[in-house]
Amino acid sequence: MKLSFGGVDNDLTSFKKAKAVILPVPYGKTVTYRKGTEKGSSAILKASDNLELFDGEINKEIYKIGINTLSPLKVNGLKPEKMIKVVEDKVFDIFKKKKFPVILGGEHSVTIGAVRAMKKHYKDLSILYFDAHYDLRDKHKGSRYNHACVARRLIEISPVIEAGVRSLSKEEFDFLPDKNVKVIKMLDMMKRPDWEKDVKKYLSKNVYISVDLDVLDPSIMPSVGTPEPGGMGWYGLLRGLRKIIADKKIVGFDVVELSPIKDMISPDFTAAKLVYKMLGYVFC
Numbered sequence: 001m002k003l004s005f006g007g008v009d010n011d012l013t014s015f016k017k018a019k020a021v022i023l024p025v026p027y028g029k030t031v032t033y034r035k036g037t038e039k040g041s042s043a044i045l046k047a048s049d050n051l052e053l054f055d056g057e058i059n060k061e062i063y064k065i066g067i068n069t070l071s072p073l074k075v076n077g078l079k080p081e082k083m084i085k086v087v088e089d090k091v092f093d094i095f096k097k098k099k100f101p102v103i104l105g106g107e108h109s110v111t112i113g114a115v116r117a118m119k120k121h122y123k124d125l126s127i128l129y130f131d132a133h134y135d136l137r138d139k140h141k142g143s144r145y146n147h148a149c150v151a152r153r154l155i156e157i158s159p160v161i162e163a164g165v166r167s168l169s170k171e172e173f174d175f176l177p178d179k180n181v182k183v184i185k186m187l188d189m190m191k192r193p194d195w196e197k198d199v200k201k202y203l204s205k206n207v208y209i210s211v212d213l214d215v216l217d218p219s220i221m222p223s224v225g226t227p228e229p230g231g232m233g234w235y236g237l238l239r240g241l242r243k244i245i246a247d248k249k250i251v252g253f254d255v256v257e258l259s260p261i262k263d264m265i266s267p268d269f270t271a272a273k274l275v276y277k278m279l280g281y282v283f284c
């Protein structure tokens with residue numbers, strides 16, 4: 001059965017009418033610790049069935065923008081380079097048809113394809129990158145496209161602003177500073193409650209947002225492959241997103257790295273609600 005985001009299935013959810021298009025990318029090949037990110041996108045879609053469609057912060061029924069859900073991309077056996085190309089082509093196709101792409105991971109490498117597609121049109125693109133990890137390794141476990149290298153690949157395309165980061169290797173520490181990456185550490189964010197002002201200063205007008213769910217604290221988001229203590233809370237992340245999205249043109253976003261734990265529904269629902277809230281901030 002094909003899953004539809006929000007459990008809604010009416011004329012608003014047709015590709016033609018929808019403003020936003022959800023692209024599930026079930027991919028988990030380069031994950032290094034706990035496996036299972038290839039199951040993330042379907043878990044988000046299933047959980048989204050249970051969303052309250054009215055949003056009490058925005059005071060709107062966000063689904064009325066029209067949210068279409070595509071069939072999951074068939075990429076899970078592919079090498080990361082191949083998968084990235086499939087994602088790039090699909091996201092570019094969504095964009096060409098004047099729809100707003102929302103990519104559901106899958107592991108973080110899917111972001112490279114999405115950003116490549118967006119860069120074809122938006123020359124001044126910048127990337128807002130929420131993650132516990134710096135992801136700036138040049139190579140990991142023999143691959144330049146491992147999920148630990150994603151930000152390093154992205155800065156070869158466009159400037160990256162990392163937020164919420166709190167785990168890095170000596171190699172990554174030595175690599176910094178670099179002109180194409182700005183880092184707002186989790187520790188800095190705790191000292192400066194209006195951290196989003198720094199983020200906005202660094203971003204260009206056209207922004208792609210990538211949310212690795214491990215940016216959240218493992219107490220509310222245990223269902224990730226590489227959990228890291230001391231992460232963001234739900235309201236902190238939402239508040240930052242709302243303020244940043246209000247000031248920038250968001251061209252697309254992704255939510256990645258959900259690695260569902262059997263019978264633990266709260267993290268899956270949290271991910272689905274995050275996607276829905278972000279759509280509300282962008283469109284409502």
Ligand SMILES: [Mn+2]
Nearest residue numbers: 132133212214
């Ligand atoms: Mn991460």
